Amino acid sequence: MIPYGKQSISDEDINAVVEVLRSDFLTQGPCVPEFERAVASYCGANYAVAVNSATSALHVACLALGVGAGDLVWTSPITFVASANCALYCGAEVDFVDIDPSTYNMCVSSLAEKLEHAQNNGRLPKVVIPVHLSGQSCEMAEIHALSVKYGFRTIEDASHAIGGSYQGAKIGSCRFSDITVFSFHPVKIITTGEGGMAVTNDPELVKRMARLRSHGITRYPSEMTRPPDGSWYYEQIELGFNYRMTDIQAALGLSQMQRLDQFVIQRKAIAQRYDELLRDTAIVRPFQYPNVYSALHLYIVRLPSGVLKTSHREVFERMRADGIGVNLHYIPVYRQPYYERMGFKPENFPQAERYYAEAITLPIYPGLTSEQQDLVVRRLLTPSGYQTIF
Secondary structure (H helix, E strand, O other): OEOOOOOOOOHHHHHHHHHHHOOOOOOOOOHHHHHHHHHHHHHOOOEEEEEOOHHHHHHHHHHHOOOOOOOEEEEOOOOOOHHHHHHHHOOOEEEEOOEOOOOOOEOHHHHHHHHHHHHHOOOOOOEEEOEOHHHOOOOHHHHHHHHHHHOOEEEEEOOOOOOOEEOOEEOOOOOOOOEEEEEOOOOOOOOOOOOEEEEEOOHHHHHHHHHHOEOOEEOOHHHOOOOOOOOOOOEEOOOOOEOEOOHHHHHHHHHHHOOHHHHHHHHHHHHHHHHHHOOOOOOEOOOOOOOEEOOOOOEEEEOOOOOOOOOHHHHHHHHHHOOEOOEOOOOOHHHOHHHHOOOOOHHHOHHHHHHHHHEEEEOOOOOOOHHHHHHHHHHHHOHHHHHHHO
């Protein structure tokens, strides 16, 4: 099976993990803060908080921004459910903004229109979570301008996007947002096995997120309600969680950071080759804005309705049967039964619906060979006479 994505683990990665296993620290040791500093420095941000998943990072980011009961959070419908679930964990409500038909990211014009209606109805969002699908940044300057106008806070869900850039700055600089969240799941650009990180330029936000990841506990006297009883003293000052990243994970992440730019360059080369192989076909290839450097976590194509002699589903299932692990990123969140019960209607998101009917994610990862890529394209184009329609 050729998977749609997978990790790349080197001997250096293995040695870094083994070194921690032989050390005195397996959980909260020196590698975690070192990894945080490395990511923050790479992105051009002031602070970072490492956690056990991007889902946890989204959750503590929402809490740090004060999301709670009665609040409203907006995100994209074309994302993993975690981008919406994080708001529900806080007791808030969720709504969705339809996608741009070219980038599949949150549509800025749809966001502006929805915000105007929400202002008229007295129901503006507290937080908006744009999702950098496939590693391409949303139009963050425009979203930031809307945040200033309408007063919402912004969390960039950059789970796909570490290593990318926008308007010449690394994704994660938080130039146009309050917090940016990364994922280090094995299929992402770099991996810690499982893990995530939230970066910010706000010293108060980083303090709160760091406290929330560890049971709401502080060891800083300046945050305590009374003088410490001794050097052993700590206080739980709010309800937090056990969202900590281990030193084992952080060591792997630190090692992977050494190859981050190389990983993105390799993905870029694979994507460019797909572009060439599919150039003279009716298949819709990914669109890239010139001011965006995508991390290319995913290579998503669309099979336009009415072009193929078979259905979107048949193409997907046939490729899977041929040993090619294509995927679909993502089922619109509002289609999930849990969200359907909230009353969301597919007809309110026409671009997301068209996308869902046509999208297929092709394999892309460092280590994918030209021969494997050729096989993917041949299976996509030629079985059952497909070549006659392109």
